[in-house]
Amino acid sequence: MSGQAGHIIVKNLTKIFARSDLNATLVALENLDMEILPTEFISIVGTSGCGKSTLLRIIAGLETATFGQVFCDGEAIRDTDPRRGLVFQEHSLFPWLSVRDNIAFGLRATGKYRSSVELVDRMISIVGLQEFANSYPHQLSGGMRQRVSLVRALIVSPNVLLLDEPLGALDSFTRMNMQDELLRLWNEHRNTMILITHDVDEAIYLSQRIYIMSPRPGRIACEIPLRISYPRNRSSSEFVNVRNMILRKLDFAKEEQEDYNL
Amino acid sequence: MSGKTVSIPAEATPAPKGALSQGRTPTPWELRQLESAPKSKSRASADRVICGLPIVMAALVIAQYKLAPNVGNAITTDTYTYFILFMAFLVSVKFIMSCFSKTSYEKLLAKAPLYTAGFLLFALYDYATLKSGILPLPYFPWPDRILNGIYEDRALLLDCIKNSLILLFSGYFAGVFAGLLTGLASGLSSRVRYWVMPLIQILGPIPSTTWLPIILIVASSLFGGSVFLIALGVWYPVTMTSMLGVLNIPKANFEAARTLGAGKTRLVFKVALPATMPHIFQGLTQGMSVACTALMVAEMMGVESGLGWYINWQRGWAEFAKMYGAVIVICVTFSIVNFLLSLVKRRVLRWQEVNWN
Numbered sequence: 001m002s003g004q005a006g007h008i009i010v011k012n013l014t015k016i017f018a019r020s021d022l023n024a025t026l027v028a029l030e031n032l033d034m035e036i037l038p039t040e041f042i043s044i045v046g047t048s049g050c051g052k053s054t055l056l057r058i059i060a061g062l063e064t065a066t067f068g069q070v071f072c073d074g075e076a077i078r079d080t081d082p083r084r085g086l087v088f089q090e091h092s093l094f095p096w097l098s099v100r101d102n103i104a105f106g107l108r109a110t111g112k113y114r115s116s117v118e119l120v121d122r123m124i125s126i127v128g129l130q131e132f133a134n135s136y137p138h139q140l141s142g143g144m145r146q147r148v149s150l151v152r153a154l155i156v157s158p159n160v161l162l163l164d165e166p167l168g169a170l171d172s173f174t175r176m177n178m179q180d181e182l183l184r185l186w187n188e189h190r191n192t193m194i195l196i197t198h199d200v201d202e203a204i205y206l207s208q209r210i211y212i213m214s215p216r217p218g219r220i221a222c223e224i225p226l227r228i229s230y231p232r233n234r235s236s237s238e239f240v241n242v243r244n245m246i247l248r249k250l251d252f253a254k255e256e257q258e259d260y261n262l
Numbered sequence: 263m264s265g266k267t268v269s270i271p272a273e274a275t276p277a278p279k280g281a282l283s284q285g286r287t288p289t290p291w292e293l294r295q296l297e298s299a300p301k302s303k304s305r306a307s308a309d310r311v312i313c314g315l316p317i318v319m320a321a322l323v324i325a326q327y328k329l330a331p332n333v334g335n336a337i338t339t340d341t342y343t344y345f346i347l348f349m350a351f352l353v354s355v356k357f358i359m360s361c362f363s364k365t366s367y368e369k370l371l372a373k374a375p376l377y378t379a380g381f382l383l384f385a386l387y388d389y390a391t392l393k394s395g396i397l398p399l400p401y402f403p404w405p406d407r408i409l410n411g412i413y414e415d416r417a418l419l420l421d422c423i424k425n426s427l428i429l430l431f432s433g434y435f436a437g438v439f440a441g442l443l444t445g446l447a448s449g450l451s452s453r454v455r456y457w458v459m460p461l462i463q464i465l466g467p468i469p470s471t472t473w474l475p476i477i478l479i480v481a482s483s484l485f486g487g488s489v490f491l492i493a494l495g496v497w498y499p500v501t502m503t504s505m506l507g508v509l510n511i512p513k514a515n516f517e518a519a520r521t522l523g524a525g526k527t528r529l530v531f532k533v534a535l536p537a538t539m540p541h542i543f544q545g546l547t548q549g550m551s552v553a554c555t556a557l558m559v560a561e562m563m564g565v566e567s568g569l570g571w572y573i574n575w576q577r578g579w580a581e582f583a584k585m586y587g588a589v590i591v592i593c594v595t596f597s598i599v600n601f602l603l604s605l606v607k608r609r610v611l612r613w614q615e616v617n618w619n
Contacts, residue, residue, distance in 0.1 A: 060521055061520075061521075062517050062520070062521070080517075080520040080521045080523075081521075081523070082521070082522055082523030084521065085521060085522070086517070086518070086521040088514055088517075088518060091512065091514060092514040092515065092517070092518045093518075094515060094518070094519075094533070094536070094537075095537075095613055095614075096536040096537065096539065096613045097536075097613070098613075105519070105522055105524075105532075106522035106523060108528075108532075109519070109522050109523040109524040109525070109528055109532075110522075110523040136612075136613040138613075138614075138615040152518075152522070153521070153522070156522065156523060
């Protein structure tokens with residue numbers, strides 16, 4: 001099912017926001033074009049306020065494009081769809097539901113709960129939270145909460161998983177563990193992954209391709225394909241070279257566009 | 263690293279008392295003991311005495327009642343004696359339990375001063391009325407008379423409690439239902455809010471009992487009218503709190519649910535409703551006190567049954583002891599109702615990060 005599904009095309013996308021403080025509008029995204037192939041893992045990197053979250057929310061169907069369109073498997077995106085899962089930065093678990101019920105929410109919402117009750121237990125054990133299945137979110141650590149968010153989105157087997165800085169609020173040890181977890185889940189489910197992050201290392205460690213965005217208005221500054229084989233070594237010379245190059249790009253992201261092949 | 267060795271005084275590092283060495287973590291009670299400063303001997307025995315104080319106080323209450331001379335030639339019965347003995351018996355059971363269980367000992371120790379004060383109040387009131395006559399009859403009957411009054415009228419009082427509760431809950435649940443309906447709807451939809459808000463702003467500040475004279479004339483049945491009156495009083499706080507609750511739900515909750523495939527109905531009943539529950543329970547608690555007020559007013563003004571009616575009726579006969587008795591019965595009844603409500607609240611809101619103590 002997820003073999004060839006999960007093909008995202010962004011065409012000439014522009015998003016303008018009304019600003020409530022001034023009687024004015026703000027161009028958040030301008031003429032964005034991108035294509036993400038099925039089963040691809042891509043990252044979008046940029047400074048805060050460059051519109052990367054807005055882009056992700058439009059792909060998820062939570063915001064409407066002002067101009068242009070986004071297609072998922074040839075269909076124009078108009079609303080949210082369980083085939084496009086979204087993992088938020090933090091605080092998006094339902095505080096009134098136990099870990100188990102949070103994870104099962106998507107199955108219940110799509111009417112698949114009865115036929116796949118064991119799947120919930122499997123998902124809980126995949127992220128090692130068997131002991132906490134009946135705990136409530138406020139009783140978990142930040143890392144555990146994000147693991148719950150992750151499998152909660154994955155359980156309905158979405159073709160595309162949108163990750164909005166999912167590890168942004170975690171400490172660096174938990175974060176590195178979670179990155180490996182993400183790669184493992186990606187290998188297992190083979191869905192398209194779109195990761196928003198401001199952590200350059202994270203983007204290089206995880207993705208096959210990186211988009212760098214420049215702010216105000218949000219544009220794609222450049223696109224960097226990565227051909228380093230998994231699992232990646234954070235201190236290898238290739239890794240360090242790419243990182244230096246991206247950091248340089250981020251500083252001068254407004255200037256000339258250029259394709260780098262590594 | 264200066265190379266100096268610091269010696270640790272032996273008493274500063276006590277060995278774990280079995281709790282950790284046996285491969286288990288300490289219970290919450292043991293933990294408190296481990297981490298709190300050890301009690302001195304005199305403090306510990308003082309605590310024992312405090313636990314026994316309520317029983318001593320109860321004995322004094324009975325001694326005063328039985329031994330001190332009454333004012334005038336007042337007739338007294340043993341109802342009061344039995345009542346105090348029964349209360350003392352309850353405390354004694356707790357005292358005996360506290361000798362065997364450390365948790366019940368701590369609980370009793372925390373409550374013992376309150377219990378003692380309770381018995382002291384009985385003693386003071388008994389002294390002021392029966393023993394000295396500072397507070398004179400007929401306006402201030404002594405406790406024995408009040409208790410006898412309740413006992414004499416027990417069948418009627420039970421019937422009144424039943425009628426009051428039927429009226430209270432009919433109005434309360436009608437009001438809660440209507441309040442949730444308008445509150446959730448106006449929280450979720452700005453179009454509903456547009457029409458409901460002005461209504462709330464105009465009707466809200468008027469105490470629902472204001473409508474009583476009109477209802478007495480218009481309503482075809484007094485019961486129906488009173489239900490409406492109570493419901494109206496409950497409707498307002500429940501509407502307000504549930505609407506504000508929905509408006510304060512973090513957007514991420516709705517968005518997460520939508521990306522997981524939740525439809526409109528699921529968003530209302532599985533996201534908006536549970537997320538608003540903490541707010542709704544504020545409204546339910548406020549609504550209960552409004553409902554109790556409205557109930558009393560309705561029963562005193564029109565309805566010909568129930569506890570409010572009973573008080574008024576006994577006033578007509580100048581039966582002050584029975585009036586006081588009814589006040590006590592009302593107090594106990596409403597306390598039980600509120601206690602049950604708080605039990606429901608704890609159960610429903612068990613997911614909240616709240617220290618219930």
